Amino acid sequence: MSSSLFPDISELKKKVVNPHITIKGYRVHTKASEKYVDVILNYPKHKLKWDGSVPIEYRRTGVKVETCGDIANHLQKAYILMSPENYHAWLEKQNEYWEGSRAVVTKPFFEGLKTSSWKCCSCELPSNPNFARRIQDLKEMGYTLATDTKRYCSKCKKNTTHLIMLHLPRGGKTGYETWSQKLRKRILIVLENYDVYDGRKSTHLLPDHKFSEIRWDENTKEENSDDMSVADIQKKFQLINNQRNQQKREVCRKCFQTGKRGYPFNIKYFYEGDETWPKNVSKTGKEAENGCQGCGWYDMEKWRVELQKKLNRP
Secondary structure: OOOOOOOOHHHHHHHOOOOOEEEEEEEEEHHHOEEEEEEEEEEHHHOEEEEEEEEEEEHHHOEEOOOHHHHHHHHHHHHHHOOHHHHHHHHHHHHHHHHOOOOOOOHHHHHHHOOOOOEEOOOOOOOOOOHHHHHHHHHHOOOEEEEEEEEEEOOOOEEEEEEEEEOOOOOOOOOOOOOOHHHHHHHHHHOOOEEOOOOEEOOOOEEEEOOOHHHOOOOOOOOOOOOOOHHHHHHHEEEEOHHHHHHHHHHHHHHHHHOEOOOHHHOOOOOOOOOEOOOOOOOOOHHHHHHHOOOOOOOHHHHHHHHHHHHHOO
């Protein structure tokens, strides 16, 4: 893995003083913007070795450790928490959590991953038409998962995507905001079922946050009340279909990782700024929304209007 993404691996190994932690290497999961240290955690007392990945950049729970010293400390904490001695207490807390949860569609995925061992997504986890959403739900609930897209599955007889859940304390919920069905219907009415991508009224549209959640932090998420004002709805949301929602998510992820802003229809136009993310604007948090201004994917209707003005000038 590129040294520009991680600190020196040999220096990290020197910093890790616990002889029962073996560093295998660094790894990055670009699609989820997650970084890991692949490790083997040895627990001689229990005659057990855990071969897994410890996230060192995991925005869902706010984890981001960058220096060798901080990563070494992070791994030592993970070693303690991942001890077999702590598993049953962790599982009891999770069972209590799920007893009060109405996420019945997502629960089978937790059940499949709760053993903290690698699970093949093709043959060892529930089949679901919205598989990615279920995994995202678990992350938004505060669970720590690692992904390996090229791990060999003895059942499938090939490399497949695997997931592993770490039995760490659940972090804060920093993912998507939620809204009631009543508010969702109201958003569609206020925005007049207008598809901002196609520029016409349509059906089967989704309320889309203009400000991409990949740049949110724990202070960004807000409550969406059923009586949200028309002005707030117009400022915060736009309507697109599911395909464009997925497309926008990939564009925003690439922007977050590379600092290069995307543009729809392959038209490199920005009504504010240019292709490069502003140097004086934070990558995450509420302030980051200022860096989205001018991008067609952020506010597609305003982008279209401003582009048309430019074309109309003599």
